[in-house]
Amino acid sequence: MNMEISALMDGELLEDESEKLLDHIGRVDEGRKDWEMYHLIGDVLHQPDHIHCDLSAKVRVRLQDEPVVFAPRKRGGNHKFSAVALSAAASLAAVGMVVWMSQQIGSEAFPQMAMQQNLLHPANVKIQSKSNDYLMAHQEFSPSTDMNGGASYIRMVNYESEGR
């Protein structure tokens, strides 16, 4: 299951496999939780700033608020496709887009996209400085401090300049 989610996020699943998986995620709570966790980890790997837990949930909620667009459909198309599957696919596309954007382009190139990203996880100075306090309180007890001394504090030294 987890491997499949990971493969889906990397675009390595075939179309019918992804459909089945998305359907499963839509129905099963556990599946949704895994889905969210994998996205969270993916986001953190791609973007080192503070990340909200429920990013994909937020995207889903935003999508639900979006007005419905009635587009002409191909005649004879399969009308049995449920709206749920479509919205799941749309939210997948949206999350994929955000992750892809943060990977591929600098914020200068697409200012409006950058703004959108800020909406999704606003820079929160207080959180950052708070995290710094935890880091500091933790560092003195870490075996790494014993091995490379003050060099391990460089994590916080960097941090100060960004957070404050």
Next chain:
Amino acid sequence: MRLLALLGGLVLVVAADAYAGEKQSCLDWLKTVAFAAHQTDYTGVFIYQYDNRVETSRITHFVEAGGEYEKVESLDGPKREIVRHHGQVWSYHNHKMVEIDSHKGQSKFPSLLPSQLSLLGSNYQAKLAGIERIAGYDAQAIVFQPKDSLRYTRKFWVHTDSGLLLKAAVLTDKNQVVEQYAFSQLQIGGKIDRSWLMKSAIPELRSKSGHHHGSISSSSPRVHAGTINSGWVAASMPVGFKKIMEMQRPMHGNHAPVIQIVFSDGFSAVSIFIEPDDGDEDDVEGLYSRGAVNIFHKVAYGHLITVVGEVPPLTVMRIFDSVRHNG
């Protein structure tokens, strides 16, 4: 045939012996590193790389009658500086040095205790990885590969003469670098500039003898070595993590004392912080990552719980999920 079996058995025994020998020699190197890090005078420039960033800093460390003195300053970007002495830590903030953490009067977290070394031995596979040249010095490379995916692989390059750590890398199970430190220039021993001590804005450092500590009042958070039993537990810590301590401590920016429980597997420590939820809207749940350190915090059971550790994101989240209050 019988002779062959005997021979085969002998080869196995010798191989096992060789492995045990290699493991022991890796652990011995670590002991040397922990000793050298505290006892050696050195100054140098090192590079810290994490995520997609590279930072250059200068570190100076020396030992005087009053104890160890250490300064780390950034060489690029705005001025950033950390000074450590005798369990106290100061940081340059708003144009002055501010004391940010203190373990004064409390014995420093002990240098790699034998119990820690045995933890390392059982959680990681140790390998010597040849001699490499770092910052112009010969270094012994050592790799510690975890036996599960709940922790990172560690690689160390140790100066063969002094035992100083010249380079250290944290790697994922796919061998991707999470973060690394490496000296690009290093002077070991010799004349090391100590004049900054006398010019320092920190009175404790100017006195230099280390005997006047008690008389200086400070508003910084002070950690008392009061070990407690808060009733909070992590029900499913990954195998090999041992509880190192549990305490109640004041923390910067917090009104109420915070419970801190520290676990270690020898290389990585994980701290769990527990504090009453003050309903602060800014306490957004989330995962934060900085190099090898991951932080996960969220409100649960009416408390703000924060897990901090040099372990993969999934591990801090799992530990968070297992935090419970007994009683």
